[in-house]
Amino acid sequence: MRLGLVIDLDVCVGCHACAVSCKEWNASGTTGPLTDYQPYGAEPSGVWFNRIRHFEVGTYPNNKTVNFPMSCMHCEDADCVTVCPTGASYKRAEDGIVLVDQDKCMGCNYCSWACPYGARELDRESGTMKKCTLCVDRIYDQAIPEEERQPSCVLTCPAHARMFGDFDDPDSEVSKVVREREGYVLMPELGYNPTNHYLPPRKHKPIPTDIGADKAGLAGKLKQFVNRMVKR
Amino acid sequence: MHPAFSVIFFTVLSGAGFGLFALIYLADLFKLGGGLPGAYVFWTGVLAIVMVGVGLMSSTFHLANPKNAWRAFSRWRTSWLSREGVLSVAFYPFALAYLGLYWLDMWPVVRHFSGAVATLLAWLTIFSTAMIYASLKTIRHWNTPLVPAAYLSLGHFSGGMILLVVAMLAGVQTLPFVLLSLFQLFVAAFVKVIYYYWIGRLGVGSTINTATGFTRAQVKLLDAGHTHGTFLTQEFGYIVPRLTAVSLRLISMFLAFAVPLVLLYAAMEYHAPMLGVAALVSVFAGLVAERWLFFAEARHVVNLYHGAQRC
Numbered sequence: 001m002r003l004g005l006v007i008d009l010d011v012c013v014g015c016h017a018c019a020v021s022c023k024e025w026n027a028s029g030t031t032g033p034l035t036d037y038q039p040y041g042a043e044p045s046g047v048w049f050n051r052i053r054h055f056e057v058g059t060y061p062n063n064k065t066v067n068f069p070m071s072c073m074h075c076e077d078a079d080c081v082t083v084c085p086t087g088a089s090y091k092r093a094e095d096g097i098v099l100v101d102q103d104k105c106m107g108c109n110y111c112s113w114a115c116p117y118g119a120r121e122l123d124r125e126s127g128t129m130k131k132c133t134l135c136v137d138r139i140y141d142q143a144i145p146e147e148e149r150q151p152s153c154v155l156t157c158p159a160h161a162r163m164f165g166d167f168d169d170p171d172s173e174v175s176k177v178v179r180e181r182e183g184y185v186l187m188p189e190l191g192y193n194p195t196n197h198y199l200p201p202r203k204h205k206p207i208p209t210d211i212g213a214d215k216a217g218l219a220g221k222l223k224q225f226v227n228r229m230v231k232r
Numbered sequence: 233m234h235p236a237f238s239v240i241f242f243t244v245l246s247g248a249g250f251g252l253f254a255l256i257y258l259a260d261l262f263k264l265g266g267g268l269p270g271a272y273v274f275w276t277g278v279l280a281i282v283m284v285g286v287g288l289m290s291s292t293f294h295l296a297n298p299k300n301a302w303r304a305f306s307r308w309r310t311s312w313l314s315r316e317g318v319l320s321v322a323f324y325p326f327a328l329a330y331l332g333l334y335w336l337d338m339w340p341v342v343r344h345f346s347g348a349v350a351t352l353l354a355w356l357t358i359f360s361t362a363m364i365y366a367s368l369k370t371i372r373h374w375n376t377p378l379v380p381a382a383y384l385s386l387g388h389f390s391g392g393m394i395l396l397v398v399a400m401l402a403g404v405q406t407l408p409f410v411l412l413s414l415f416q417l418f419v420a421a422f423v424k425v426i427y428y429y430w431i432g433r434l435g436v437g438s439t440i441n442t443a444t445g446f447t448r449a450q451v452k453l454l455d456a457g458h459t460h461g462t463f464l465t466q467e468f469g470y471i472v473p474r475l476t477a478v479s480l481r482l483i484s485m486f487l488a489f490a491v492p493l494v495l496l497y498a499a500m501e502y503h504a505p506m507l508g509v510a511a512l513v514s515v516f517a518g519l520v521a522e523r524w525l526f527f528a529e530a531r532h533v534v535n536l537y538h539g540a541q542r543c
Binding site: 016019043044045047048051052053054055056057058059065066068070079082083084085086087088103104105106107108109110112113114115116117118121122124126127128184185186187188189190191198200 | 233294295296297298299300301303304305306307310311312313314317364367368369370371437438440442443444445446449450451452453454455456457458459460461462463464467468532533534537
């Protein structure tokens with residue numbers, strides 16, 4: 001098995017719900033707590049497994065905002081595991097999930113230097129490195145209904161922009177959608193062979209923006225009239 | 233990269249300590265300058281292993297969870313950081329055996345064998361320290377063979393300056409020690425100049441386009457998604473202002489190489505240990521600046537997700 005995520009950049013609305021639900025679940029999970037520093041202070045900061053960046057792609061008028069969630073890519077060639085001096089970082093042979101053994105980590109930060117995706121964050125309180133577990137304490141839990149045995153971020157996403165599955169199975173949902181939508185990985189030139197894939201935004205016709213009121217036609221004028229009435 | 237003082241202190245001090253140990257062994261083996269008196273060899277060797285020890289201790293200060301530091305000896309098959317730990321600890325019994333037998337003046341064959349093994353381990357440890365940085369694909373300023381070359385040459389150069397002061401104090405023929413230091417000065421200076429030339433012309437590596445996958449459009453960061461700094465911005469976000477970097481490069485080259493060069497030429501004419509001491513102080517000040525820049529100038533690719541266009 002090679003478990004990982006597919007993130008659909010076409011439908012991600014950038015609401016950060018996946019990050020919040022990740023934090024909520026994992027704060028009491030196997031690598032919890034996810035310490036916050038000055039949560040209500042002037043300089044709030046803390047440990048997160050999932051962060052969402054927002055990019056502008058293209059130049060006006062052919063530009064687009066792309067919301068970009070990022071968590072551990074659970075790379076096949078994970079340098080973070082190779083460089084770890086203590087053996088705290090490991091990649092599970094059975095499903096490819098990269099984890100940090102909190103009892104072995106000495107907090108040297110070296111794995112975070114080796115990660116190009118910024119997936120690893122040091123918890124200053126516990127002195128150990130923390131990262132996305134792919135909700136390993138949830139996806140195998142026999143006590144919860146089968147449809148809920150998915151990472152917290154995937155279940156939460158209101159836009160269904162996140163999918164979870166086995167990339168080794170060519171018929172899995174994630175494998176199929178990566179094939180059909182030309183899913184890609186980030187920074188392939190570094191050779192980490194990440195498991196998580198991203199689906200590019202679909203190509204849409206540009207929505208015309210310069211239609212004035214006088215060009216709107218009878219239906220448009222009626223609509224504007226109704227809108228004005230309702231507003232009053 | 234954020235320049236952590238404990239790591240700067242550690243790499244400069246332990247590099248010089250390992251370099252000094254290797255040189256004192258070789259100087260004694262080849263009777264450089266007519267051969268240093270035994271007490272000088274012994275106490276210089278002690279100084280070298282104390283420097284290594286203090287450096288290694290200070291390196292544990294940057295650990296967030298030092299109680300697990302002993303586990304760092306376990307993954308020597310894959311991790312250069314682990315190899316550094318294993319090799320530096322393996323260095324100690326051989327170095328102590330060498331110095332102990334020197335003190336007792338016993339078993340010359342075993343003594344020489346221990347000294348040779350300790351010297352080899354010293355070289356391998358400096359190499360491992362450098363490979364911690366040089367093995368990272370995420371930081372192109374470090375991912376070059378020039379990094380181990382610089383660590384080895386600077387370690388021997390700074391250690392050799394200590395040996396020169398010892399030779400001046402010991403009253404042996406100092407010219408061979410001065411020439412050795414001059415040779416090491418030129419090698420180290422050349423490596424650093426090539427390194428600065430190299431990192432100034434890295435060419436195209438990862439860009440914001442390969443980081444996001446949008447390779448056919450201009451991409452820029454609108455929002456990093458956090459209001460204040462994160463671990464990532466604190467650890468990797470440090471940017472040294474260009475003017476500071478250029479002036480520090482000049483200052484470090486001046487202190488580490490130019491000043492000692494003049495003082496070494498003077499030392500060929502005048503036999504004054506103060507010249508050696510002044511050169512030594514200048515070298516170490518220059519190396520601290522050099523090591524600070526080594527960290528501060530390195531750019532990690534994760535900055536592409538925080539607004540950098542290229543790394």
